[in-house]
Each structure stands twice: as structure tokens, then as C-alpha cells.
Amino acid sequence: MPGILVYAEVQKGEIKKGAFEITSKAKALGGQVSACIIGKGVEGLASQLAKYGADKIYVVDGPEFEKYSTEPFVQALAQVAGMVNPSIIFTSASAQGKDLTPALAARLKVGSISDCVDLTLNGDKVAAKRPIYAGKAYTMVEATGNPQVVSVRPNSFAVVEAAGAGAVEKVAATLDASKIKAVVKSVEIAASEEPDQTEAEIIVSGGRGMKGPENFKMLEDLAHVFGPTATTGASRAAVDAGWRDHSYQVGQTGKTVSPNLYVAAGISGAIQHLAGMGTSKVIVAINKDPEAPIFTKADYGIVDDLFKVLPKLTEEVKKIKG
Amino acid sequence: MNTVVCLKQVPDTETLIKINAEGTGIVTEGVKWVMSPYDEFAVEEALRQKEKAGAGSVTLVSLGPDRVIEAIRTALAMGADTAVHVNDPAFAAKADPYATATVLAAAIKDATYDAIFCGKQAMDDDAGQVASILGELLGLPVVTMVTKLEVSADKKTATVTREVEGGQAIIDVPLPAVLTAQKGLNEPRYASLPGIMKAKKKPVTVKTAADLGVSVEPMTIIKSMTLPPARQAGKKIEGDDSDAKAVALAKALHEEAKLI
Ligand SMILES: Cc1cc2nc3c(=O)[nH]c(=O)nc-3n(C[C@H](O)[C@H](O)[C@H](O)COP(=O)(O)OP(=O)(O)OC[C@H]3O[C@@H](n4cnc5c(N)ncnc54)[C@H](O)[C@@H]3O)c2cc1C
Ligand SMILES: Nc1ncnc2c1ncn2[C@@H]1O[C@H](COP(=O)(O)O)[C@@H](O)[C@H]1O
Numbered sequence: 001m002p003g004i005l006v007y008a009e010v011q012k013g014e015i016k017k018g019a020f021e022i023t024s025k026a027k028a029l030g031g032q033v034s035a036c037i038i039g040k041g042v043e044g045l046a047s048q049l050a051k052y053g054a055d056k057i058y059v060v061d062g063p064e065f066e067k068y069s070t071e072p073f074v075q076a077l078a079q080v081a082g083m084v085n086p087s088i089i090f091t092s093a094s095a096q097g098k099d100l101t102p103a104l105a106a107r108l109k110v111g112s113i114s115d116c117v118d119l120t121l122n123g124d125k126v127a128a129k130r131p132i133y134a135g136k137a138y139t140m141v142e143a144t145g146n147p148q149v150v151s152v153r154p155n156s157f158a159v160v161e162a163a164g165a166g167a168v169e170k171v172a173a174t175l176d177a178s179k180i181k182a183v184v185k186s187v188e189i190a191a192s193e194e195p196d197q198t199e200a201e202i203i204v205s206g207g208r209g210m211k212g213p214e215n216f217k218m219l220e221d222l223a224h225v226f227g228p229t230a231t232t233g234a235s236r237a238a239v240d241a242g243w244r245d246h247s248y249q250v251g252q253t254g255k256t257v258s259p260n261l262y263v264a265a266g267i268s269g270a271i272q273h274l275a276g277m278g279t280s281k282v283i284v285a286i287n288k289d290p291e292a293p294i295f296t297k298a299d300y301g302i303v304d305d306l307f308k309v310l311p312k313l314t315e316e317v318k319k320i321k322g
Numbered sequence: 323m324n325t326v327v328c329l330k331q332v333p334d335t336e337t338l339i340k341i342n343a344e345g346t347g348i349v350t351e352g353v354k355w356v357m358s359p360y361d362e363f364a365v366e367e368a369l370r371q372k373e374k375a376g377a378g379s380v381t382l383v384s385l386g387p388d389r390v391i392e393a394i395r396t397a398l399a400m401g402a403d404t405a406v407h408v409n410d411p412a413f414a415a416k417a418d419p420y421a422t423a424t425v426l427a428a429a430i431k432d433a434t435y436d437a438i439f440c441g442k443q444a445m446d447d448d449a450g451q452v453a454s455i456l457g458e459l460l461g462l463p464v465v466t467m468v469t470k471l472e473v474s475a476d477k478k479t480a481t482v483t484r485e486v487e488g489g490q491a492i493i494d495v496p497l498p499a500v501l502t503a504q505k506g507l508n509e510p511r512y513a514s515l516p517g518i519m520k521a522k523k524k525p526v527t528v529k530t531a532a533d534l535g536v537s538v539e540p541m542t543i544i545k546s547m548t549l550p551p552a553r554q555a556g557k558k559i560e561g562d563d564s565d566a567k568a569v570a571l572a573k574a575l576h577e578e579a580k581l582i
Contacts, residue, residue: 011487068486069493070464095487099466102419102451106458111420111541114449127545132447136339137348140545181463182495185481189489196487202581226582246506247485252335252445253359253505261581272335278553282579284571299556300574308564309571316572320582 002124003032005086005147007077008049009096010039018092018154018199020052025157026090027053029121033164034058036080038073040066043170050166052159057168058083064175068096069184074103076173081108083171086147087124093151095196101151110145117156117258117279126150134252134275154199155258194223194231197250202226202261205233205250205277209266209287209306213243218310219265225318226261233257233277235267251276265306269294286310323375323477325368326430326438327402328456329361329384331393332446345546357393360441362510363503368439369401370508371473378436379403383429385413385422391526398521399513410530413538419447421538423455428534430460435498436477442467442502450502457500465495467504473497 004026008019015037026033035054037046039061046057060076077100081089089104091097093115105112117138118129126148128141143149197203204223206216216232223230234244236251250257252272262280267273269285269292277283278297285298286306295301302309333339333353340349357365365380372378382397382405384390394405406429413425430438438460443450450466457464469490470483482493485504513521531537559567559574575581 067491070466095467095485098450099454102449102454103458103464105451106420106423106455111418112451113542114451131550132547133333133337133339133348134335134445134448135550136337137341137547137549139547141542142545143542144539145541182465182493182499185492185494187486187489187491189486192488249505256448261575261579271338275335279550282575282581283553283556284575295558296555297553299579300571301556301558302567302571303558304564304567309568312565312568313572316569317575317582320572320576 002029002087002121003034003084004029004088004090005081005084006033006035006054007089007091008035008037009092009094010037010042010045015045015048016092016094017159018094019049020159021154021157022090022092022152023049023052023054024160024162025119025152027162027164028160029119034084034086036060036077038065038076046168047166050164051161053162053164055165055167057166058171059168060171060173062173067184067187069182070099070103071180071182072175073100074107075175075179077104078107079173080171081147088126089147089149091149091151093153094198097151101149105149108147108149110147110149111143112149112151113141113143114151115153116150117153119150119152131256131279134256135278136275153258155201193228195229197231197233197248197255197257200229200231201259202230203233203250203257203259204230204263204265205235205267206238206265207235207267208237208241210238210243216244222263222310222314222317225314225321227321235273264294265310267294268292269297323371323378323473324435325371325378326381326383326433326435327361327364327368327397328426328438328440328452329365329382329393329397330358330441330444331355331384331386331390332358332444335359335445339549341547341549345548346544347547355389355392357396358441358445360443360445360503360505363505363507364439364441365397365400365402366508366510367471367503371437371471375477381406381433381435383426384408385417385425387414394526395521396513398524399517400511401517404524405526406529407526408529408534412531416538416540418540418542419449419451420455420541423452423459424538425534425536426452427456427459428536429529436473437480437498438462438500440500440502442504453500453502460500462498462500463495464500465493466502468501469504469506471501471507
């Protein structure tokens with residue numbers, strides 16, 4: 001049985017859902033599950049991880065970890081990895097995880113497997129399924145090194161309650177200051193309450209058919225009635241027109257997403273867009289052109305003017321939600 | 323300002339990916355190869371920094387087979403000065419991110435540079451790893467997902483804006499450093515006709531494993547490659563009345579898909 005170390009990311013004072021997902025998965029795979037959280041004032045959060053299977057939770061807590069910065073986090077996590085000596089390390093392929101994971105693996109002198117959507121075990125060896133070409137194909141990959149470092153795409157696994165022993169251990173990080181060269185001066189986070197597109201369960205996206213930036217309010221309204229796990233997205237055409245910030249772009253040169261529901265309004269479904277959202281569980285397309293390629297991927301399609309359909313849809317969803 | 327840009331050639335984003343009979347790789351026949359889109363931002367930024375400083379050089383480094391010369395020529399036509407093309411069949415089957423970074427580090431080792439630019443991820447393997455490993459191997463700080471870069475007059479430090487979840491972070495980093503380009507950093511230029519003519523005469527040094535004195539073993543092994551299950555077109559919600567269709571959709575999402 002492998003020993004698995006899960007890095008549980010903390011954002012805005014809370015453990016991210018993705019961390020519970022990978023803890024649950026680690027527990028399901030069997031063996032000893034350790035978790036690590038890093039931050040300032042995070043000690044009180046640690047016990048939450050026990051609920052999803054963590055047997056041991058390492059807490060690195062200190063003012064130097066208030067803001068995420070690659071090098072201090074790599075050092076702290078590598079230190080914990082040295083204590084646990086796991087055969088597998090799981091991280092989330094979140095924005096932070098995408099920065100941290102390859103740096104951690106390089107520090108441990110091993111390769112890592114990025115952005116996996118499925119995992120199986122063969123003895124102590126993980127086989128990870130991951131999309132390539134932005135989801136146009138998949139590979140099964142194994143890592144030869146020890147530990148095997150694997151980042152997991154958010155929303156790939158369910159959060160499952162399964163209690164672990166949950167012993168908490170505080171770790172005093174011993175940082176090598178000479179290696180900390182980059183210094184984070186400030187972090188500006190937009191006030192938005194919406195989840196990041198890569199982690200949202202529902203995405204309401206708009207394209208060139210939205211006609212202008214003012215109309216994205218309609219998409220925000222719909223996302224809003226869907227609830228707090230919903231957010232909005234955009235095609236590249238909408239981003240390039242300056243209607244939406246680039247961080248909203250879904251597709252091959254934007255975010256790759258796989259929410260439970262993806263609503264594409266006024267998006268034609270170009271190959272680069274489909275690559276980024278093609279693994280969504282349910283796709284809805286609203287487009288006035290019956291020939292739009294998006295319809296070949298959509299579970300539910302409405303051929304109509306989005307400006308007529310969206311407000312009514314919002315109203316109806318609101319009714320159902322009560 | 324002297325910079326190195328790591329550039330990878332990948333299938334054009336229009337490519338319909340097909341898997342070979344062995345299930346180990348893609349069918350390369352008929353594929354149009356281009357510079358990886360994020361590497362275009364990297365090349366552009368290197369050119370802008372050189373132009374801003376009024377002096378310096380932009381050196382390209384690319385690992386790949388013969389065809390890679392086309393991507394190199396494109397970047398030279400944009401304005402890069404010289405290139406190192408690492409081309410050796412010994413690397414071909416082994417070039418996972420760790421091995422790639424090891425080879426690039428060897429190719430870059432003797433260059434003079436204030437910064438190394440990479441793309442935030444290569445548009446084929448989508449790994450997003452090479453730059454971080456490269457930084458570790460060269461002992462340099464790494465800042466990923468850069469959307470803005472300001473280099474100090476003495477080129478000893480840079481103030482970098484990087485994308486973080488829901489916003490951005492401002493980072494001070496000493497140079498040299500490895501920086502990865504995110505969309506938003508700049509708008510890549512097109513190669514001009516004179517640029518294309520000049521590119522033909524710019525020096526490209528070809529290096530083999532023996533020249534670099536490195537051998538590599540991959541740290542990750544691709545066992546198989548598959549296509550995603552084909553998505554079937556689902557239901558069209560028919561009718562002449564827009565409101566009725568919206569109602570039917572909400573109902574289907576509620577009762578059938580159980581999403582609301
Ligand atoms: C290297 C590269 C990378 C790329 N990366 C991405 C990427 O990451 N993401 C991405 O999205 N694209 C990407 N693209 C661009 C892609 O090729 C398409 O150009 C883009 O996706 C088109 O966006 P769109 O569907 O919004 O616009 P269009 O293709 O113009 O489609 C607009 C649609 O809106 C419909 N419409 C118009 N008015 C209405 C109305 N009133 N009601 C209902 N429907 C209406 C039209 O019928 C049409 O189907 C990339 C391209 C390249 C070359
Ligand atoms: N074969 C290669 N030759 C040169 N640069 C590369 C190569 N592979 C990756 N890179 C660089 O590393 C970045 C990230 O690649 P990856 O880690 O594979 O997603 C790319 O955008 C390039 O800048």
C-alpha cells in the first residue's frame with residue numbers, strides 16, 4: 001500500500017474543495033493518507049481533512065506563508081515530504097497548484113504528471129489519465145521517480161466522507177532564505193464572489209453572439225440564479241473584442257474546464273473552444289444558427305435568438321430553485 | 323537586454339488529432355506545425371525588452387526534429403537574432419518535461435542572458451512544467467503566468483505581474499530569472515517581408531546529444547494514448563416560441579439532467 005501525501009490548498013482562509021476531492025480519492029485508493037496545509041493562521045482548519053480520510057495532517061503555519069509564493073511553499077512542502085516519505089504526492093491543478101507542483105517535483109528531482117482527470121493504482125504505482133491537446137486526446141502516464149508527483153484537475157473526483165485518524169502535527173518550517181529570491185509585493189484579488197472557471201460546477205459562457213459587453217449581465221444573472229458554484233465564461237472572440245477579461249476565456253488558449261453544466265450562448269463551437277470545454281458533463285447550446293458546430297456536442301440545443309431565450313431561462317431556473 | 327527564448331513547435335490548434343495504430347502517439351501525417359502559441363508571447367516579449375533597452379540579443383533554443391527549423395525561422399523573422407536547434411534522435415522518444423528541461427539547460431548553460439522566456443505551457447502536451455524544472459536545474463528563480471514585465475535600467479531586477487486565482491500578484495525578482503508568458507503579456511507581431519528575408523541568413527547552430535554532453539531518461543512514461551469518447555449531439559428543443567423553449571430547457575435541466 002502506498003503512502004500518499006496530499007497538499008491541501010488554502011484560499012481566502014478556507015481549504016479548497018479540490019483539496020477535499022484529492023483527499024477523498026487518496027483515501028479510496030487505500031493506504032496511509034497524510035495531508036499538509038500551509039498558510040498563516042490555518043491550524044484551525046486542519047481537522048476538516050480528517051473527515052475525508054486524512055490519517056495525519058501536517059500544519060505549516062506562519063506569517064511568512066500569508067501570501068502564496070513559490071519558493072517558501074516549495075521548501076515547506078518538500079520538508080513535509082521528507083518527513084512523510086510518501087510514494088505519491090497529490091496536488092490540485094489549480095492556479096496555485098500549476099505553479100507549485102512542477103517546482104516541487106523539480107526540487108525532489110522527480111518528474112510530475114500534470115492535470116490528471118483519473119487515477120488508478122498498480123501496487124505502489126499510479127497510472128494517471130490526463131488530457132493533451134487541450135482535451136482532444138488523453139494519455140495514460142506513469143512516473144518513474146519516487147515520490148510520484150501528480151496534480152489533479154479540480155472537479156475530477158467526488159468529495160466523499162470517510163474518516164481518517166486525523167492526528168495533527170505542527171511543523172516548524174526551516175526555510176533556506178538564500179534561495180528565496182522572488183518576493184511577492186502585493187496580491188490584488190477582484191472582489192468577485194464567483195468561483196474560478198476551472199473549479200466552477202456550472203459555467204454560463206458567451207461569445208460573439210452576445211453583441212457587446214453590456215449583455216454579459218444576462219449571463220451573470222443566469223449564473224447567479226444557478227447559485228454560488230456557478231460562474232461565467234467567454235469565447236476568445238468575446239475576449240479579443242475586449243468585452244471580457246482574458247481570465248474568462250475558455251478554450252485551448254484559455255481555461256480548460258469540465259463543469260457539470262456548460263451553457264454556450266452565442267458561441268459557434270470552433271475547435272479551439274470545444275477543446276477547452278468538451279469534457280463538460282452536460283452542454284447546453286443556444287445559437288440562432290442551426291448549423292453551428294456547437295450543436296454537435298450539445299446535450300441540449302436551442303436554435304433561437306439568445307436575447308429571447310436567456311431572460312426566460314433565468315426566470316425559470318429561479319422558479320425551480322424556489 | 324540579452325534573453326533566451328525556449329520555443330517548441332506543436333500541431334496547429336486547428337488540427338484534428340488522430341491516434342496512431344499502436345496507440346502510442348498522434349498521426350503526424352498532414353499535420354501543420356506551428357510555434358506553440360504561448361511561445362509567440364515569449365518571443366514577442368524578448369524582442370520588446372531588447373528594443374526597450376536599445377541593445378542586446380534574443381537567442382532561441384528549440385529541441386525537436388528537422389521540421390522545428392520552420393518555427394525557428396518564424397521567430398527569427400519576427401526579429402530574434404540567433405538560434406540553437408537541439409536535434410538528436412536519441413532525445414526524440416525520451417523528451418518528457420524533465421528530460422526536455424535537462425537538455426535545454428545544457429544548451430543554455432553557456433549563453434549570456436538576463437532572462438529566459440518560456441510559454442506558460444506547450445500547446446501539445448499541456449504540461450506546464452519545463453520552465454519550472456529549467457529554473458531549478460539552472461538555479462534561477464521562476465515566475466510563471468507573467469502578464470506584465472518591467473525590467474530595471476541596470477537589468478538586475480524586474481517587477482513582474484503574474485496571474486493568480488481571481489486576480490494578480492506583483493512580484494520583485496532578481497535577474498536572471500525564468501519567466502513564463504501568459505496571454506495578455508503582449509500582442510505578438512507578424513514577421514515582416516524584410517524580416518523573413520533576413521531570417522534566412524541568421525545563424526542557427528545545430529547541437530546533438532554528444533555536443534551537449536547530456537543523456538536523458540524520461541521521468542514520466544506515456545503508456546497509451548486514446549481519443550475521448552465521441553460526444554453525441556443530444557436533443558434539440560424544438561418549437562416556434564422562445565419562451566416555451568426556455569421553459570422546456572429549464573425543465574430538462576431540473577428533471578432529466580438533475581442539475582437544478
Ligand atoms: C491559436 C488559436 C487559439 C485559439 N484559442 C481559442 C480559445 O482558447 N477559446 C476560444 O473560444 N477560441 C479560440 N480561438 C478562436 C476560435 O477559432 C474562434 O474564432 C472563436 O472561438 C469564435 O468565438 P465565437 O464562437 O464567440 O464567435 P463566432 O465564431 O463568430 O460565433 C458567434 C456565434 O454566435 C451566434 N449568434 C450571433 N447572434 C446570435 C443571437 N442573437 N442569438 C444566438 N446566437 C447568435 C452565431 O450564429 C455564431 O454561431 C483560437 C484560435 C486560434 C487561431
Ligand atoms: N522541445 C522544446 N524545445 C524548446 N522549448 C520547449 C520545448 N518543450 C517545452 N519548451 C518550453 O517550455 C514551455 C512549457 O512547456 P511544457 O512544460 O511542455 O508545457 C514551452 O512553452 C516552451 O517555452
